[in-house]
Amino acid sequence: MKIISKFSDYYDIGLAYGIDEKLRFNRVEKEIKSNIKIQTNSIKTNYIKDFKFFEIEFYFNFLGFCGKIYPFIKIEIYKIKKENKQYSKKLIFEEFCFTQKSIIDSLLKHLNMNQIEQLQKYRWDKSKFIYKIFEEFKEIEYKGLFDLFNLHKIPYFVAEQYYQKIERKQYKSFELKFRYISNPILKNYKFIQIKNPMEAFQEISMYLGEINHMENETIKIEDKYLLQSKGFDKFSFKKMPKN
Structure with a gap:
């Protein structure tokens, strides 16, 4: 696979093992317009450490890769x-977690396990621990995301949450939405947690190869049959014969 791109990614190491000039990947990162509806919310919670106040926010995102969807959580502190x-608040930590364990490992960089266990999803429900949110997140319905693969002919994409500022006459508000990006830089999302560099390179190559094969196998209808399917016959563009 030959990669045509203005940026590098962690799986580019696969190029060192040879390039198939016939298979080209035009790797362009761009936003995709989509009307897919995903029912999910971000979660905010606070904690105090060394007499200082901190806020943790959890965003629920999805990364589509070669026909599969991988849910992941973005943590911001x-x-x-x-x-x-x-x-005012200042971002001091950001992490991307694809597993329950990685969530706990990330939080342990700032809190001990006892403090983590005291972080509840809801203050009124002491059984909803923050560190267990990944189990609930995986049950969210996201089937509509699979359509992005075929619709845009892309090997991977990300669906990530963000807050959109809404200007109103008397006040400002923020609305939580999803943005969809094709061919994002996977190393920025720590996707190496799921696929090592060679696995990612090989799967992308095979996926693009399959797309090319399907396009080349498209059946071409002969002109005469194409005309008939449109309601024309052999006399449509000629003068009718005289009796």
Whole structure:
């Protein structure tokens, strides 16, 4: 597979083992317009450490790769400051987690296990621990995402949550939405947790090869049959014979 791209990715190491000039991957990262509806929300919670305030936010995202969908959670930790009666927050940590274990490992970089277990999804429900949210997340319905593979002929994409600012006359608000990006930089999402470089390279090559094969095998209808299917016959573009 020959990769035509303006950026590098972690699986490009596969190019060192040879390039198939007949199979080309035009790797362009761009946003995809989609009307897919996914019912999910982000989760925010707070904690205090060393007399300082912090906010943790969990975003529920999906990465489509070679015909499969991999749910993952993006964790953001902010340090909260109060100056002149105004609160501000600064991003101090960001991580992408594809497994329950990786969520706990990420949180352990800032909290101990006892503190993690005290983080609840809902304050009124002490049984909904934050570190168990991945189990619930995997049950979300996301079948509509599979259509993006065939519709855009792409080997992979990401569906990620973001807050869109909405300007109103008297106040500002934010709405949680999904953006869809084709051929994103996989190393930025730590996808190596799921596929090592050679696995990713080989699967992309095989997936694109299958797409090319299907396109080449498309049956070409002869002109005369194509005309008949449109309601024309051999006299449609000629003068009718005289009796």
